Structure formats: structure tokens, C-alpha cells
Amino acid sequence: MNYTFDHIIALDHFSDADLASVKEAMSHDAELNRAVRNWVHVSRHIQSSIQDSYPSGHLLVMYALRNQLDRSDWTEAELAETVQSEDLIANSLERHPSIVRILNRIEGDAVAFNSAWDETLSSNIGQNDLKNGPLRDRSALPLRSGTMRLVRFAVSVAAVITLVTLSVLQLSNEPTLSPYVIESMAGEVRSVTLDDGTTVRMGPSSTLSWEGDYQRSVTLSGAAYFDVVASPQSFEIHTPAGITTVLGTEFGVQTVTPSDLSEPETIVTLVSGRVSLSLNDGDPSNDVVLTPGNQGVLTSKGIRVSGANLLEALSWSELIIFRDTPMKEVKNLLSKRFEVTIELSKTLDESLLTGTFEQERGVREILDIVAAALGATLKVDAETGVYSLVK
Amino acid sequence: MQDFTDLVERAKAGDEPALSAILTKIEPVLRSFFISRIGRRMDVDDLVQNTLLRVHRGIGDLKDNTRLKAFAMKGALYELQDFYRGRYTPKEALYDVFDPPHVMANDSAPEDVLDVEHALRSLSPKAREIIELREYGYKYEEIADMVGSSEAAIKMQVKRAFERMKEALLAFLLWMALPASLNT
Numbered sequence: 001m002n003y004t005f006d007h008i009i010a011l012d013h014f015s016d017a018d019l020a021s022v023k024e025a026m027s028h029d030a031e032l033n034r035a036v037r038n039w040v041h042v043s044r045h046i047q048s049s050i051q052d053s054y055p056s057g058h059l060l061v062m063y064a065l066r067n068q069l070d071r072s073d074w075t076e077a078e079l080a081e082t083v084q085s086e087d088l089i090a091n092s093l094e095r096h097p098s099i100v101r102i103l104n105r106i107e108g109d110a111v112a113f114n115s116a117w118d119e120t121l122s123s124n125i126g127q128n129d130l131k132n133g134p135l136r137d138r139s140a141l142p143l144r145s146g147t148m149r150l151v152r153f154a155v156s157v158a159a160v161i162t163l164v165t166l167s168v169l170q171l172s173n174e175p176t177l178s179p180y181v182i183e184s185m186a187g188e189v190r191s192v193t194l195d196d197g198t199t200v201r202m203g204p205s206s207t208l209s210w211e212g213d214y215q216r217s218v219t220l221s222g223a224a225y226f227d228v229v230a231s232p233q234s235f236e237i238h239t240p241a242g243i244t245t246v247l248g249t250e251f252g253v254q255t256v257t258p259s260d261l262s263e264p265e266t267i268v269t270l271v272s273g274r275v276s277l278s279l280n281d282g283d284p285s286n287d288v289v290l291t292p293g294n295q296g297v298l299t300s301k302g303i304r305v306s307g308a309n310l311l312e313a314l315s316w317s318e319l320i321i322f323r324d325t326p327m328k329e330v331k332n333l334l335s336k337r338f339e340v341t342i343e344l345s346k347t348l349d350e351s352l353l354t355g356t357f358e359q360e361r362g363v364r365e366i367l368d369i370v371a372a373a374l375g376a377t378l379k380v381d382a383e384t385g386v387y388s389l390v391k
Numbered sequence: 392m393q394d395f396t397d398l399v400e401r402a403k404a405g406d407e408p409a410l411s412a413i414l415t416k417i418e419p420v421l422r423s424f425f426i427s428r429i430g431r432r433m434d435v436d437d438l439v440q441n442t443l444l445r446v447h448r449g450i451g452d453l454k455d456n457t458r459l460k461a462f463a464m465k466g467a468l469y470e471l472q473d474f475y476r477g478r479y480t481p482k483e484a485l486y487d488v489f490d491p492p493h494v495m496a497n498d499s500a501p502e503d504v505l506d507v508e509h510a511l512r513s514l515s516p517k518a519r520e521i522i523e524l525r526e527y528g529y530k531y532e533e534i535a536d537m538v539g540s541s542e543a544a545i546k547m548q549v550k551r552a553f554e555r556m557k558e559a560l561l562a563f564l565l566w567m568a569l570p571a572s573l574n575t
Contacts, residue, residue, distance in 0.1 A: 043526060046522060050523065069461050098520040113424045121416065
């Protein structure tokens, strides 16, 4: 088998640096030069053929969903386009059987959308159950463009407006509400998104509750990892041993009642931002402000603060957390956690990684995100299963 | 299940908070959907935002106020197809940097010697289907899912396809090299 084809097949995963390497190799390898140029020619021909004879992506969507959606779901322009394009679609199907695969894929897309809709919106107002959704790995992602930030800001504002609107409606129609309770089962790690966008990853056998309207004040029993959306209104977590107050940050809270303790204690582990810890005695002189990487233990006797190994302290959350962690350490940890071999190019050894990953996503997807964040390329040896991050 | 009928009716009447509430509530749906289809990459952010913009701009066209789900789905699926069709465009532009081929100065340009249709006809229907789907914009792992195979098997098929096309190309080059009298 000719190795030059490997280069062409791997184009899916090539970074700009990889492409520059191929270009360099082409300058002294006539066979590679010929193969790549021929493939570029073939590729352009096929793309041109697709451009000319494939229906548009929108038309394929209309065709695939024609039996699933009501006539009222289409605009007049879409209906007209569908009628006019019947012959084009018939001819295309005959000339390119691959279109049938695309139509099937679109039908699968529709099924996936329905599932996402039902699962995300099946809960009551005030709670969005995101079994398949984020805790966002957002700290691993590059910053978006100005336009995107503006749109996101608009959505953030919308979240606040929604909260206010719902609060007014509920106050006027139902002045006294029962406590709202979210529970996770034994052995279950459950993620929920609150109305302000704050995400909570609840450890097994935990309970999150609040009285009446949700007002960024919750009571926790068990353990939960909070990714709190910043807001002028503070976010409070009430536990038997005290109150954790925050403006916007990521941290874990664990309430513990060991058999050898006469009273419960609350352990707060801070990943980023700042939180204030208060005892239930109401004495502000006992308050402690926690800084990232530290852990506070609240008991009726006081608050103890110490440094924390985030991964160990938050292991119950099944999250893998890096904060300015050298890639050498990231490699060692992921290798150990998933029992795989990971190789790192020398240029990445000292790179620092910040990100929060759900363990259940698996090593392949996590490395994929890490590669994207570092501008590196992930390669997987099909025979040995070795993962390589190259830059 | 949440009922959006009232919010949709108000949004269509120009109630901005109602429209904002709709966008806020469907944002996690879209994120969950796109992550399930293309993975957790920065592309998801763009697809979510573009779909929200579609809903924002097009909600006035919604004929049946109870059909927000279908309306949002249509927009999300349009965005997904646009994403696939444009996926390889930047990379294709990079191909141009490969020209001109310095070490091939005495060779003919491939356009002169490569009969693409001839090369493609040498492929099995399945191999041609895979190469078409790749050029449409799907990744090999997605194609594997579409045709019920594994990514490794798909890549192997593509390798074989290249081998066959290479053989077809060599035959064509040989034919071109023959004296004109023998070609007629």
C-alpha cells in the first residue's frame, strides 16, 4: 500500500502545521507530489459534480422531512421550491446513490433533535435536565468572535428576563409554592441547569432544593459541583454546617456526616473564582474567603482552610479538572485514568491546559478537545491504540 | 413538556421578552443536539447561535403557533447541512499552496493527463459512494455511521479506491504515451 495515500486520507485531521509539512515533503518527493496533486484534481472534480448535480442542503432537508412535517411548517417559498425541484431530486438520486445515505442521515438528525428537545424540555419550568448536555467544557475553548459574543450576551440578558417574567407570573398566580426538590439516585451523577444558567452536577444520593421561586439560593444535602453564572445577585448554598456565598465561579460542595462525628461538616473545594464561607451562627467575624485550589471545611466549631488536590477532592463528581496544568501532567493523569498510552510531542510538554471534562466522555473525545484547544493534532494508531498529540 | 404556544403568540406580536424567553429555553436543546451530531467543538457554538438567529428572524413566518419544535428543528437541520457543505472549503484553499510543483517541472500538469471520470469509473459503487460523501463534507467516522461500518474499514476502502484510481491513471498515462497511430 502506498504511504502517500495515508497523507491524503488523513487530511480530515491535518492542522495548518501538518499541511506545511506535507508541502515541504512534496518539494523533494515526486511521488507524493504527483499523488497529492492528482487527488486535489479528483477531489475538485467530485466537489464540482456535487455542486452541479446535488440538490442544495436545504432541499435535501425538505425532501427528507416531507413526510414528517406538516404543510404548515413550510413557508410558501419552501413549498414552491420543493415542487420545482422534484425532477432535480429524482435525477440526482439516480446519478448519485450516495444521496440516499444523506437523506437517511437527515432523518436520523431529526430523530436526534426530537430526543434532545424532549429530554431537555421534559422537566418543569425552573429546571432543565441535561443528561446529554453540558457542563460546558468552555474554559478549554478559544474565545469567540465579537459577533458571537454579542449574540451570547443577548441570550444571557434573555435568561435574566425569563427569570423575572416567570417570577412575576408565579407570584401573581401561585403565591405559596411547595419546596422544589431535585434528587439524584444512589450511584447516579446527575446534571441539571437552573433558570439562571448555573449548572449543577449532583453526586450520588444528593438533594438540591429551594423554597418557592428560584432566587439563586438553594439547600444542598450530599455533594454537588456548581458552575455558577456570574450575576450581581449572589448565589447561596445552604448546608447544615453553614452557607457558601458566591458571585460566579466553579466549586464543589460536599456535606458529610461520618459515623465518628457527632455533627455534620461541609467541605467546599474551590476551582476558580472566589467564594465566601459563613457559619450558621450569623457572626461575620467567622467568615472566610476561599481562593482557587483551596478547600474549606465548615463545622460548628469554625472553618478550616487548606490546600486541595482538585482531582482527588472532587473525584466524587466524576469530573477531570485542569487549571494551568502542564501537559506532561495532563498526559500522565489521562493515561492512568483511562489506562491508555498517550504520546506528546516535545513542543507540547510545557503547554498549560485549563479545562473541565466529564469523565464519561471518554479519552478520545477529551483528547480531541485538548488537541483543538492547543492547536495540536490527535492521531490514533489503529493497531496499537496509542494516542499521539502532535504539534 | 413545556408549551410554547403563548410565548410564540406574544413573540410574533413583537413582545421582545417573550422572544428572549423562547431563545433562552431552546438554546440548551440546540447545544445538546449539535453536540450529539458533530461533537463538542467550537463549531457547536456557531451552529447554536446561527440557529437561534434563524428562529429570531423567522418566527414571524411560523404559521401554527403550536409548531415551534418543528420550526426550530428545520432551522437546525438547515444549519447542519450548511456546515457540512462548507466544512472542507478552507482546507481546499490551502491546496493551492502546493502549486507549482518544482520537482515536476518536466511533467505534464495532472489536468492534462488525468481522466477523472475514467478513474472514478474504476471504483466499486460503494467506494465511489464513500468518496462522494467525503467530498460532500462528512468525516470518515460519520460516513462509517451512515453506511454501517467502522472508521478503520472506511479508510481502508478509501485506500483501495486510491489504488484502483492509480491503476486506472497509469493505464491512462500509458495510453497517452502510445504513438498516435495506435490510439486510433
